[in-house]
Amino acid sequence: MSSDLRGFELPLRLLLGFRVLIDELHEELARQGHPQMRPMHGFVFQAVMRAGGRYGATAADLGRALGVSKQAAGKTIDMLEGLGYLRPGHDPGDARRKTYTLTPHAYDALERSERIFEELRGQWAQAIGEDRLRAIVEDLRKVTPPDMFRLDTPQWFNAP
Amino acid sequence: MSSDLRGFELPLRLLLGFRVLIDELHEELARQGHPQMRPMHGFVFQAVMRAGGRYGATAADLGRALGVSKQAAGKTIDMLEGLGYLRPGHDPGDARRKTYTLTPHAYDALERSERIFEELRGQWAQAIGEDRLRAIVEDLRKVTPPDMFRLDTPQWFNAP
DNA sequence: CTAATATAGACAACGACGTTGTCTATATAG
């Protein structure tokens, strides 16, 4: 674990940091009534809110937002509807659009995620210092793109 | 992109940082004679070196190291053998074991990856400062597990 | 030495999840 990964350590630590946060988030979410939530879902919820129009987002909207085909987005929507996180609607101005919006259950999950992330952030701040933690986020902003929602769906992202 | 992702920003930045580094690595690797390398492969190479015995690693070794089934590991091995990154051998002390070791082509890829990562690290250091960059890695060590090689194979990790 | 158990590897069936392609219905632009 020592000398043979000088250059490899930075990317690896970034990935591990992400995974630690996401894994702990979902362990806690499961305890708080959302055992079916997957890492991908939070991003999908965000995308549903952003990508849609006034009456919600369509599969095509979602596909564009997440960087997948509309068919793949449609399957994700079906699953989330089945889990009670999305509900169908329609756009009175365009009969083609079959829209979806977040249910209260989904907002609950988002709010809980927010709180859990803040708790985890607090733990990290305790471990490394609030200033250093803030510095990490500020620094990463300088070297990462501003658009956060093209994720190209990693598979472990979807793992149960 | 502003207020509705307070708690979400830290994990997202970590992921984006990882993706930026990995994507740029592979763009450059492709230019340097390794267009077929995928994000997963570097980890597999590391695992082949670590997980195996004196005569190389088997599919079962690799599966354990990467957290996937031996069948999945076997398919990965087949692909990497086809690309010229692994070559078969055998263990004189155990006729069951069908071992694999890295080819010179794989070592070339590893060395180039190392150099490219150092370059990217240099770019980041220029953007945010060498001390801050070092701090990021040191801090992340404190909040991430020491064992880095259980990755559970994300799919985009495998994307072309 | 032999018998029971564990492990390596091959093979097959299957499942999750993504893709592309085709088709119809509705909007929108010329």
Place this chain on the structure above:
DNA sequence: CTATATAGACAACGTCGTTGTCTATATTAG
């Protein structure tokens, strides 16, 4: 009015993971 673009449904398929089964080889217990 007509041509083009887009939404959505449906189907076929590819990739990559899984589990289950089978044989060969090692290892351990009696």
